[in-house]
Amino acid sequence: MKTIVMKFGGTSVATPEKIIEVAKRAIREKEQGKRVIIVVSAMGKTTDTLLGLAAAISQEPSKREMDMLLATGEQVTISLLAMAFKKLGYKALSFTGWQAGIATESVPRNARIEHIHTERLERVLEKGYFCVVAGFQGVDKMGNITTLGRGGSDTTAVALAAALNAEKCEIYTDVNGVYTADPRCVTGARKLQQISYDEMLELANLGAGVLHPRAVEFAKNNKVPLSVRASYSDEPGTIIQEVITVEKNLIVRGIAFESGVARVTVTYKKPFNGSLANIFNTLAENQIDVDIIVQSISDEFPPSVSFSISQDKLKETRSALTEVHEKMGFLSINIEENLAKVSIVGSGMVSNPGVAARMFDSLRGEEIPVKMVSTSEIKISVVVPQSNMEQAANALHKVYDLAEVQFSKEIVVSATD
Amino acid sequence: MKTIVMKFGGTSVATPEKIIEVAKRAIREKEQGKRVIIVVSAMGKTTDTLLGLAAAISQEPSKREMDMLLATGEQVTISLLAMAFKKLGYKALSFTGWQAGIATESVPRNARIEHIHTERLERVLEKGYFCVVAGFQGVDKMGNITTLGRGGSDTTAVALAAALNAEKCEIYTDVNGVYTADPRCVTGARKLQQISYDEMLELANLGAGVLHPRAVEFAKNNKVPLSVRASYSDEPGTIIQEVITVEKNLIVRGIAFESGVARVTVTYKKPFNGSLANIFNTLAENQIDVDIIVQSISDEFPPSVSFSISQDKLKETRSALTEVHEKMGFLSINIEENLAKVSIVGSGMVSNPGVAARMFDSLRGEEIPVKMVSTSEIKISVVVPQSNMEQAANALHKVYDLAEVQFSKEIVVSATD
Numbered sequence: 030m031k032t033i034v035m036k037f038g039g040t041s042v043a044t045p046e047k048i049i050e051v052a053k054r055a056i057r058e059k060e061q062g063k064r065v066i067i068v069v070s071a072m073g074k075t076t077d078t079l080l081g082l083a084a085a086i087s088q089e090p091s092k093r094e095m096d097m098l099l100a101t102g103e104q105v106t107i108s109l110l111a112m113a114f115k116k117l118g119y120k121a122l123s124f125t126g127w128q129a130g131i132a133t134e135s136v137p138r139n140a141r142i143e144h145i146h147t148e149r150l151e152r153v154l155e156k157g158y159f160c161v162v163a164g165f166q167g168v169d170k171m172g173n174i175t176t177l178g179r180g181g182s183d184t185t186a187v188a189l190a191a192a193l194n195a196e197k198c199e200i201y202t203d204v205n206g207v208y209t210a211d212p213r214c215v216t217g218a219r220k221l222q223q224i225s226y227d228e229m230l231e232l233a234n235l236g237a238g239v240l241h242p243r244a245v246e247f248a249k250n251n252k253v254p255l256s257v258r259a260s261y262s263d264e265p266g267t268i269i270q271e272v273i274t275v276e277k278n279l280i281v282r283g284i285a286f287e288s289g290v291a292r293v294t295v296t297y298k299k300p301f302n303g304s305l306a307n308i309f310n311t312l313a314e315n316q317i318d319v320d321i322i323v324q325s326i327s328d329e330f331p332p333s334v335s336f337s338i339s340q341d342k343l344k345e346t347r348s349a350l351t352e353v354h355e356k357m358g359f360l361s362i363n364i365e366e367n368l369a370k371v372s373i374v375g376s377g378m379v380s381n382p383g384v385a386a387r388m389f390d391s392l393r394g395e396e397i398p399v400k401m402v403s404t405s406e407i408k409i410s411v412v413v414p415q416s417n418m419e420q421a422a423n424a425l426h427k428v429y430d431l432a433e434v435q436f437s438k439e440i441v442v443s444a445t446d
Numbered sequence: 447m448k449t450i451v452m453k454f455g456g457t458s459v460a461t462p463e464k465i466i467e468v469a470k471r472a473i474r475e476k477e478q479g480k481r482v483i484i485v486v487s488a489m490g491k492t493t494d495t496l497l498g499l500a501a502a503i504s505q506e507p508s509k510r511e512m513d514m515l516l517a518t519g520e521q522v523t524i525s526l527l528a529m530a531f532k533k534l535g536y537k538a539l540s541f542t543g544w545q546a547g548i549a550t551e552s553v554p555r556n557a558r559i560e561h562i563h564t565e566r567l568e569r570v571l572e573k574g575y576f577c578v579v580a581g582f583q584g585v586d587k588m589g590n591i592t593t594l595g596r597g598g599s600d601t602t603a604v605a606l607a608a609a610l611n612a613e614k615c616e617i618y619t620d621v622n623g624v625y626t627a628d629p630r631c632v633t634g635a636r637k638l639q640q641i642s643y644d645e646m647l648e649l650a651n652l653g654a655g656v657l658h659p660r661a662v663e664f665a666k667n668n669k670v671p672l673s674v675r676a677s678y679s680d681e682p683g684t685i686i687q688e689v690i691t692v693e694k695n696l697i698v699r700g701i702a703f704e705s706g707v708a709r710v711t712v713t714y715k716k717p718f719n720g721s722l723a724n725i726f727n728t729l730a731e732n733q734i735d736v737d738i739i740v741q742s743i744s745d746e747f748p749p750s751v752s753f754s755i756s757q758d759k760l761k762e763t764r765s766a767l768t769e770v771h772e773k774m775g776f777l778s779i780n781i782e783e784n785l786a787k788v789s790i791v792g793s794g795m796v797s798n799p800g801v802a803a804r805m806f807d808s809l810r811g812e813e814i815p816v817k818m819v820s821t822s823e824i825k826i827s828v829v830v831p832q833s834n835m836e837q838a839a840n841a842l843h844k845v846y847d848l849a850e851v852q853f854s855k856e857i858v859v860s861a862t863d
Contacts, residue, residue, distance in 0.1 A: 045502035084463035087533040098525035101518035108515035
């Protein structure tokens, strides 16, 4: 009998009524003769409420106790969902992370799953029960409750699918799939039928927000076919897997963009070894994440380094750098705000050197200044003024013909060839 | 080093501020060189909120899933209390029922503790940590979360005290001890310094409401000295133990009373064997608890049985009995409402046959009709009109001189001798 893992996020289980809908959705799968595991998150705003309670006690609460606290959120949802199955006439049992055998590292708030002891779930599935499993949580060797960090419920679902050798893992969410670009901003943005793990990883990392990168990585490493689909409708979503079988393997598959980017440029009095390490250590100590880094050293100008950060972190960055200004021999610190990052993602890019040129051509044609550039094997990101972000995304979406579905002539084309 | 178990109920931990107060209270004990375990209930109205969620899913939710749901309540409290200790500069770890090693029967919603595996708590206490344990919950052999039923947190505290060989178990609550009678209704009601387990058991069963009978029984069986005291003040509460050492072992130690009692009298056409069993089986099947039962069979009148029930259950009782009216050969069913039960409790009673006579004398002097009587070795209960309840309680409180503290001439007088 085939096994399927279905994951429903917080908005899909926000009320008792929605929980009953989730049960009905899962029952339709079971009626097709499948063994069904459902992974759920905490209901709606529960996590915020719990965080508020913790904040009222301590500004720096113990991470172990935060895990203890937050894990109650999913535990409430699983019990209610199991009740809903019974109410609808089906057998179901709920399992917390530790009951589901989800063994993790001893890293509170950000533990990685090390192993899943599936014996109990297997036994219960064999007897025809729905297994309802709390996402986002596990247990360490000492018996402490741990949580998996952001996107943790996605990871639980994928890890269970891998451990139980499931046919697929379906992530139900409030959008109906992965798009070539955000349809709220880009004309002609189109839902993708399929996308490769690597492409999805880049999109996820670039803030497309549908799936957590860690879950995608886990799926890729364990070859678990993932699908992203809407909890409110029956239409098929986007399938994420190693090999793209239907659509033509386009050079560029999607456009991602995010606003709220700032660029910081630090100029040194003179070049010296270790200057880069020093600056990024300082930022890391202050919990400031750096995205794109560009260094330029020439004979004509003083050496400088530019990097992009989230605009939210601008204040902390400014004060962290000002503090070490003298010590590190800075000549100046320049900050440019109100920027955005626009990226093109596609596995085909690696073997098509003209892709970048076409991107810059297009942006020049639109008279959009490019402030920074960063590339990987399957993506190119540019930093542009925020006011040009949507214009850039639309232009790129058009220049790579993303609005058109292009079916492959071959039946199977590997996306990573 | 001496060990102490402190238990705080839902109202004592209803807000983050109150949780911080609880931590401070426990720190004062630790500063006296003790190992401290704190057992807590769910915060304030949490349980009601969770019950509401379950009711929105199903009118008859699975008991296993109810345990899964309700157990989150205490888990929230323990994490917040552990955070509060750390905030105040102390080491603390929280433990759910299963983490604290509380092994129970597989009886959802009403499990009894079978064993406590104290290894982890012992280890952590040795290292100087506060152990914060979730009351009311445990785990069965299968690894299912169970709850202990009403008064479960008291039971957890007492069981831990027994298992860890604690010096005493302190139950912190919103009253400052056990009284000779409810001070809101009885003039001169006085806080008892000490009371025996058996007396407390009767008072608890009679609805004095301070401690759950199961917890008292557990304490008695394991000889754990209990104390009931206020969470809002430092004054000593009431000590519950086998042997009363300070106060004179009075014949009557306290007066308990509860309103909302109804009396049902069923008359049979003719006496037959098994009639009593039939009637009480019928009531039990309908989840109707019967308290006092009086049967009278004479040659002059048709045989009859009277029993008292909670007035809340009157409707169910009426319809359950009406249904079997013919089949069981009833002649009539009479119901008297608006009654109350008033009881005197005291270990000395058993060896003082005049106690009952004095009680009835006093009630006759007050012209209070006695509808039913029930006795045990250490208590006598009467059912009287509700309108006379407080009058009866005051009269009895006075006739047994309960307002006066009477110190023992001997140092030790066993309450059960």
